[in-house]
Amino acid sequence: MKNYISKIKTIYLFTVVAIMLLIATIFLYSKFEYTKQNIVKTNLGGQISYTNDITNKLEKNIIKSIKNNNLFDTLENDIKLREKIEEKLSLFITTRYRYVYIVDKVSSSDNQFRVLLDGTQNNDDKSEFLELFTPLNTKIWNKSYEYNQNEFFEHKEGMNLWMTFLNPIEINGKVVGLMVIDFALEDHKYIVKNLVDLDETFKYVVIFFIIIFFLYIWFSYFDLQREKEKENIQKQLQILNKSLESKIEDELKKSRKKDKQLLQQSRLAQMGEMISMIAHQWRQPLAAISSASLAINFKAQRENLNNEIAINLSSKIIGYSKHLSSTIDDFRNFFKTNKEKQLTSFEEIINGAFNIIEDSLLSKNIKIEKEIVDEYNFESYPNELKQVVLNLIKNAEDVLLEKDIEDPFIKIKIYKNNLECILEVSDNAGGIPLNIIDKIFDPYFSTKIKKDGTGLGLYMSKTIIEDHCSGKLEVINNKNGAIFKIVLFK
Amino acid sequence: MKIFITLLFIITNALSNNKAYELKLYEKVLSSIFIDYNKINIYTSDNIKSTLKKSKKFKIVDNCKNAIILVGKEFGKECIDKPLFATSYNEYKTHKNVIGAFYWRKGRPQLKLKLNNLNKFNLELPEELRKFAQ
Numbered sequence: 001m002k003n004y005i006s007k008i009k010t011i012y013l014f015t016v017v018a019i020m021l022l023i024a025t026i027f028l029y030s031k032f033e034y035t036k037q038n039i040v041k042t043n044l045g046g047q048i049s050y051t052n053d054i055t056n057k058l059e060k061n062i063i064k065s066i067k068n069n070n071l072f073d074t075l076e077n078d079i080k081l082r083e084k085i086e087e088k089l090s091l092f093i094t095t096r097y098r099y100v101y102i103v104d105k106v107s108s109s110d111n112q113f114r115v116l117l118d119g120t121q122n123n124d125d126k127s128e129f130l131e132l133f134t135p136l137n138t139k140i141w142n143k144s145y146e147y148n149q150n151e152f153f154e155h156k157e158g159m160n161l162w163m164t165f166l167n168p169i170e171i172n173g174k175v176v177g178l179m180v181i182d183f184a185l186e187d188h189k190y191i192v193k194n195l196v197d198l199d200e201t202f203k204y205v206v207i208f209f210i211i212i213f214f215l216y217i218w219f220s221y222f223d224l225q226r227e228k229e230k231e232n233i234q235k236q237l238q239i240l241n242k243s244l245e246s247k248i249e250d251e252l253k254k255s256r257k258k259d260k261q262l263l264q265q266s267r268l269a270q271m272g273e274m275i276s277m278i279a280h281q282w283r284q285p286l287a288a289i290s291s292a293s294l295a296i297n298f299k300a301q302r303e304n305l306n307n308e309i310a311i312n313l314s315s316k317i318i319g320y321s322k323h324l325s326s327t328i329d330d331f332r333n334f335f336k337t338n339k340e341k342q343l344t345s346f347e348e349i350i351n352g353a354f355n356i357i358e359d360s361l362l363s364k365n366i367k368i369e370k371e372i373v374d375e376y377n378f379e380s381y382p383n384e385l386k387q388v389v390l391n392l393i394k395n396a397e398d399v400l401l402e403k404d405i406e407d408p409f410i411k412i413k414i415y416k417n418n419l420e421c422i423l424e425v426s427d428n429a430g431g432i433p434l435n436i437i438d439k440i441f442d443p444y445f446s447t448k449i450k451k452d453g454t455g456l457g458l459y460m461s462k463t464i465i466e467d468h469c470s471g472k473l474e475v476i477n478n479k480n481g482a483i484f485k486i487v488l489f490k
Numbered sequence: 491m492k493i494f495i496t497l498l499f500i501i502t503n504a505l506s507n508n509k510a511y512e513l514k515l516y517e518k519v520l521s522s523i524f525i526d527y528n529k530i531n532i533y534t535s536d537n538i539k540s541t542l543k544k545s546k547k548f549k550i551v552d553n554c555k556n557a558i559i560l561v562g563k564e565f566g567k568e569c570i571d572k573p574l575f576a577t578s579y580n581e582y583k584t585h586k587n588v589i590g591a592f593y594w595r596k597g598r599p600q601l602k603l604k605l606n607n608l609n610k611f612n613l614e615l616p617e618e619l620r621k622f623a624q
Contacts, residue, residue: 099596111621120596124578127595131579132624136598157597158508182597 089119535562
């Protein structure tokens with residue numbers, strides 16, 4: 001939520017900055033336009049003002065020369081004066097001031113003017129006295145003549161820009177002629193051109209900025225939409241995560257409960273087997289105790305029981321009783337769950353297991369081979385490991401009997417390498433079929449359906465070794481049979 | 491009126507593209523005066539010859555005899571009887587058979603038509619061109 005707010009604020013901040021920049025650009029552009037107009041006006045105004053000064057001086061000079069206040073008559077009658085004034089007019093002709101001449105009007109209704117004086121020095125372009133002349137923009141010329149006011153206007157000739165300045169010559173309140181000056185606006189044109197170029201560039205910048213601005217607004221809008229969508233998805237993910245967490249928790253609880261149940265089932269199954277083993281182990285000592293008791297009884301009835309025989313037989317009974325008691329202890333220890341790790345070794349573990357199962361195996365003519373290559377003490381849970389070893393031996397016994405193998409044996413090998421302590425339990429029952437070798441550690445998978453196998457033994461063994469003891473339980477086949485490997489890390 | 495407006499337009503534009511618009515002006519004026527001719531035979535002096543050659547309405551001839559009108563200035567005596575459309579103020583002022591002129595004065599195009607001489611050659615000036623007549 002905090003990030004969302006800060007994100008929105010950033011977008012708004014950038015939008016405000018973009019709007020301010022846009023306003024500033026438009027303001028600058030307006031200011032530039034205003035300044036441009038001022039520059040153009042000022043520049044042009046300066047030239048016009050200068051030209052106006054020239055025409056005023058010329059006008060005064062010409063008026064001084066006029067006789068009887070009649071311009072036309074004076075000029076018509078005095079050729080020398082015409083030449084003299086035209087010479088003066090020609091002095092003003094430069095590359096900038098192209099034409100300086102004086103005209104009057106034949107009639108007010110006519111658009112044609114009459115050239116009175118012409119400062120032009122080029123004979124091809126020089127007008128004769130009283131030559132009729134048709135100007136462009138005759139309306140402005142007429143206006144200047146009729147209303148006695150200065151006029152100026154631009155006109156183009158080819159690529160050149162010119163300004164025509166019209167200055168009425170007034171004698172006694174009457175316009176008697178029009179002084180015309182054509183001057184070049186090249187400097188002005190250059191300034192205007194540069195300003196126009198600048199204006200064009202500025203326009204492109206403004207247009208570019210406006211496009212960028214709208215693109216920014218457009219992107220910001222979509223970014224905001226995307227952010228909202230992201231937020232929604234994140235919220236949904238959070239909700240999903242919470243529900244997943246709770247589901248996982250539930251499933252873990254169920255799994256743990258199931259594991260406990262499985263362990264319980266497994267133990268119950270093993271207890272059943274243990275009881276048969278106890279029965280088997282007890283049968284011989286009990287028979288021996290019974291035999292010793294009968295011997296005592298028989299000798300006592302025949303009065304043959306002397307002290308030596310009684311001590312000998314009772315000692316046997318005591319020995320057998322101790323053996324029975326020891327067997328009970330072994331079984332009781334087997335079912336104790338270790339809460340803490342203890343220092344132990346594989347040899348100790350297999351000895352404990354053999355104490356329980358050895359008689360049963362020997363009675364079934366199954367040979368037991370022990371090969372202790374290396375021995376190493378480690379900290380682990382001995383009773384759990386003993387359960388696993390017993391389970392592996394018991395499975396080997398079952399399969400040897402089921403397949404009725406000739407000269408059956410179970411081999412126990414203990415060895416180590418740099419990192420691991422390894423206990424192998426192998427047999428000569430021919431191995432595990434390859435089509436089921438990947439499934440034998442799955443819960444409820446059993447090949448001993450007829451013998452009421454629970455399918456939990458190997459599953460529990462793997463759980464004990466890999467989850468409790470942080471080791472590995474693996475199986476491979478060799479030429480004789482299966483090899484189960486318990487690998488514990490040092 | 492249409493011709494007059496066209497002429498004004500041509501004169502105004504002549505300032506920016508002299509040669510092309512001069513040709514248009516000659517075409518308008520001469521074809522309005524010599525209305526019965528599909529093609530006007532012109533004998534011209536060198537200064538305007540290259541411009542007039544470009545027109546499909548004009549045929550530039552090699553001598554005065556085959557010409558309907560002379561365009562230009564400073565023609566020989568053999569051409570003295572032919573009507574002239576002058577290209578200078580001096581020619582316009584002095585030539586006795588001048589019917590009109592087009593020339594530049596102080597950067598302004600000047601079109602002038604001489605009514606007396608037009609009548610002398612039995613040429614009729616359209617109403618629209620009378621504003622240029624003297």
